[in-house]
Amino acid sequence: MVVRIGLRALAAVVVSLAVGTALAQTTPREATVSRLIVKFRDTGPRAALALSSRVAQVATDTGVRMSHRRSMALGAHVLDLEHPLSTIEAAALVARLARHADVEFVQTDQRRHAQLLPNDTYVSSQTYLQNSAAGISAIAAWDTTTGSVNTIVAIVDSGYRPHADLAGRILPGYDFISDAKAANDGDGRDPDASDPGDWIDPADTSDPHFQGCDVEPSSWHGTAVAGIVAANANNGQWLAGIDWAAKILPVRVLGKCGGDDSDILDGVAWAAGLPVPGVPPNPYPAQVINLSLGGSGDCPAAYLSVFNAALAHGVTKAIVASAGNDSGDVANSAPANCPQAIAVAATSKSGALEGYSNFGAGVTLSAPGGSNFVPANDTIVFLSNTGATTPAADSFDAGAGTSFSAPMVSGVVSLMLSVAPNLTAAQVRSLLTTSAKPFPAFSSCNTSICGAGIVDANAAVHAAMTGAATFNVQGLWWAAGGTESGWGINFAHPDNRVFATWYTYDTAGKAWWLSMLADRTPGNPNAYAGRINVDSGPPFNNFVGKGVPVDVGSGTLTFTDANNGSFSYTVNGTAQIKTISRYNLGTGPQPTCTYSATTPNFAAATNYQDLWWVANGAEDGWGINFAHQGNTVFATWYTYDVDGTPLWLSALAPLVAGTTNVYSGALYRTAGPRFDAYVGPPASKTIVGTATLTFSDGNHATFAYNTNGAGSLPSVSPPQSKQVTRFPFGPAGGTLCQ
Ligand SMILES: [Ca+2]
Ligand SMILES: [Ca+2]
Ligand SMILES: [Ca+2]
Numbered sequence: 001m002v003v004r005i006g007l008r009a010l011a012a013v014v015v016s017l018a019v020g021t022a023l024a025q026t027t028p029r030e031a032t033v034s035r036l037i038v039k040f041r042d043t044g045p046r047a048a049l050a051l052s053s054r055v056a057q058v059a060t061d062t063g064v065r066m067s068h069r070r071s072m073a074l075g076a077h078v079l080d081l082e083h084p085l086s087t088i089e090a091a092a093l094v095a096r097l098a099r100h101a102d103v104e105f106v107q108t109d110q111r112r113h114a115q116l117l118p119n120d121t122y123v124s125s126q127t128y129l130q131n132s133a134a135g136i137s138a139i140a141a142w143d144t145t146t147g148s149v150n151t152i153v154a155i156v157d158s159g160y161r162p163h164a165d166l167a168g169r170i171l172p173g174y175d176f177i178s179d180a181k182a183a184n185d186g187d188g189r190d191p192d193a194s195d196p197g198d199w200i201d202p203a204d205t206s207d208p209h210f211q212g213c214d215v216e217p218s219s220w221h222g223t224a225v226a227g228i229v230a231a232n233a234n235n236g237q238w239l240a241g242i243d244w245a246a247k248i249l250p251v252r253v254l255g256k257c258g259g260d261d262s263d264i265l266d267g268v269a270w271a272a273g274l275p276v277p278g279v280p281p282n283p284y285p286a287q288v289i290n291l292s293l294g295g296s297g298d299c300p301a302a303y304l305s306v307f308n309a310a311l312a313h314g315v316t317k318a319i320v321a322s323a324g325n326d327s328g329d330v331a332n333s334a335p336a337n338c339p340q341a342i343a344v345a346a347t348s349k350s351g352a353l354e355g356y357s358n359f360g361a362g363v364t365l366s367a368p369g370g371s372n373f374v375p376a377n378d379t380i381v382f383l384s385n386t387g388a389t390t391p392a393a394d395s396f397d398a399g400a401g402t403s404f405s406a407p408m409v410s411g412v413v414s415l416m417l418s419v420a421p422n423l424t425a426a427q428v429r430s431l432l433t434t435s436a437k438p439f440p441a442f443s444s445c446n447t448s449i450c451g452a453g454i455v456d457a458n459a460a461v462h463a464a465m466t467g468a469a470t471f472n473v474q475g476l477w478w479a480a481g482g483t484e485s486g487w488g489i490n491f492a493h494p495d496n497r498v499f500a501t502w503y504t505y506d507t508a509g510k511a512w513w514l515s516m517l518a519d520r521t522p523g524n525p526n527a528y529a530g531r532i533n534v535d536s537g538p539p540f541n542n543f544v545g546k547g548v549p550v551d552v553g554s555g556t557l558t559f560t561d562a563n564n565g566s567f568s569y570t571v572n573g574t575a576q577i578k579t580i581s582r583y584n585l586g587t588g589p590q591p592t593c594t595y596s597a598t599t600p601n602f603a604a605a606t607n608y609q610d611l612w613w614v615a616n617g618a619e620d621g622w623g624i625n626f627a628h629q630g631n632t633v634f635a636t637w638y639t640y641d642v643d644g645t646p647l648w649l650s651a652l653a654p655l656v657a658g659t660t661n662v663y664s665g666a667l668y669r670t671a672g673p674r675f676d677a678y679v680g681p682p683a684s685k686t687i688v689g690t691a692t693l694t695f696s697d698g699n700h701a702t703f704a705y706n707t708n709g710a711g712s713l714p715s716v717s718p719p720q721s722k723q724v725t726r727f728p729f730g731p732a733g734g735t736l737c738q
Helices: 051-062 087-098 221-230 261-272 301-312 402-419 425-434 457-467
Strands: 004-007 032-040 066-071 077-086 103-108 152-157 247-252 288-291 293-296 318-322 342-347 365-368 380-385 394-399 475-479 488-492 497-505 511-520 527-536 548-561 564-571 574-582 593-596 610-614 623-629 632-640 646-654 662-671 684-697 700-707 716-726 734-737
Touching: 032 051, 032 087, 051 066, 051 077, 051 087, 077 087, 087 103, 152 221, 152 261, 152 402, 221 247, 221 380, 221 402, 247 261, 261 288, 261 301, 288 402, 293 318, 301 318, 318 402, 318 425, 342 402, 365 402, 402 425, 402 457, 425 457, 425 593, 475 623, 488 610, 488 623, 497 527, 497 548, 497 632, 511 548, 511 662, 527 564, 527 646, 632 662, 632 684, 632 700, 646 684, 684 716
Parallel strands: 152 247, 152 288, 288 318, 318 342, 342 365
Antiparallel strands: 004 293, 032 077, 032 103, 066 077, 380 394, 475 488, 475 574, 488 497, 497 511, 511 527, 511 646, 527 548, 548 564, 564 574, 593 734, 610 623, 610 716, 623 632, 632 646, 646 662, 662 684, 684 700, 700 716
């Protein structure tokens, strides 16, 4: 069945706009200077003196009291003046200091202000761009980047008008509307994605083709959406787009009375660079695909398939979809409810959920959408056309809808990609959500209905720069190249923290494990450092109470990508570095792990890769790591021997035939070369029993095991079992692999 997909914009509410006001105004005030930047000479009679003496000397020599605040890069120092000076007094002081024998250079420590304010005619009405609690802080972001010509944003919509404020920004797109009547351009698919108008007049409604469609003028919807992303900024006319440089790929799928799934799907596939039968290949595949459209129902299988393929193709990093304007749960709004989509709800200028906006757990984040109340002082201004039917002159208009929220996020993603073009789709989603602004106090929005927050262009751009190369490493790793098979290290990785459990052998070759809670280092976002503990605790067959940790050293994990890194450690005085790589079970695709500040829906997860234990902390001190790939779980169980020393056992547990949730395999005890002199394969591997994992959902499992008396372990029969769940150790949110 063909589903008609409607526009996400509400009927535009035309308002009179205050124009010409300066965007940022500051009231003049008496400027003062309270800090200097001074570089003392590297040579000369005073060079060997203590810094405090040199500061005291220049203070004495100039008669101005000052003290050392901090040292700067390249040998300069920040000095605090005891009393602030007027700018004239400060200039005189600087002149005196500049002549001082011990001073190489000196200047006042001035405050610099963001200066990149565009001069577009109606920019003061674009309140959503501002650095306010409910704005998207595009103005702040522009101090860092205004975008890149190398970024392409596909606007899958009603086509485009060659509006003057989009001049030079529109790539050759494609018109995917198959039905000539709906297309309104006289034919089916064609290479001209320009928008001929999508008006419905009273005569149209008697045409069975447009039955049930409302009589309305042309919407120029695609032009409006494109302008929010990329209107030419600082060109003295019209509006300012969020990205001043990115190219727009117009993909026309919406005509009179909406568009058909079959055309939208082909349009998305083509935008991503995938082949579409009968259509020439797209020479400009898009990094960002914006879908300000939707309809009711579940996410159709065809959308799942196309969205998956679009992201897997590798160019497209984000598919951004408007949540919809039905005041209902986004779960009923496709394609925003498709899991690959970044679903965007609409917030007001005070950061509340707009009344029309869809909401719910499926919303990824929010962005301003404007109010549909009249008189409206909270509308979104957008590029338009004066034509009520066929196109006429360039214009602008104002209105509301999640149609406007989505391109704000698309524009922010394109800014992120301008500073970090190699971000993955998972990183884009993670950085967007973790950098989002918290909803203001007393907002009707919260993270359970409006997503992670309000999109924050400035924070997202900075997160993209510093987090561009951050990799989620959750999973099982071992010595690179497999030259040291028999030991490994499991990582659970929520955001800026890695919890590592390392299974190896003690100096006697006996199974031994250590753990490390490592935090991201200030200098390298892909390095994590922490203390290493060895625990002792109650034996595996009678675990009551808690393990007791002993600090035995320190470690640093440094990752070069999501699959390679190094582990340097000092344990009991022995310092070593091992090259490590992600272990491939070879039983299906490696899952991709993504941290989210909003706790993921673990219960719904179908990949179990994580650290698990008995909930509620009653049995702190042991745990079980699952590496999960395809239909196999590799479990490493960190527990204790009968004498209370660390013991690890492992099981390679394939899915049990005829089940969908039970994994079972032999339980092994391994002995091997000591941790600090590891060479070759493990010394011995003994089957000591069986482990069976029964997952009642993605966050609850029963871990049942028996032991058979082998491997110097007492026999446990019948099997013992433990109810296990994922181990949360902060920060808020969690990492999900899929
Ligand atoms: Ca056509
Ligand atoms: Ca056309
Ligand atoms: Ca402009």
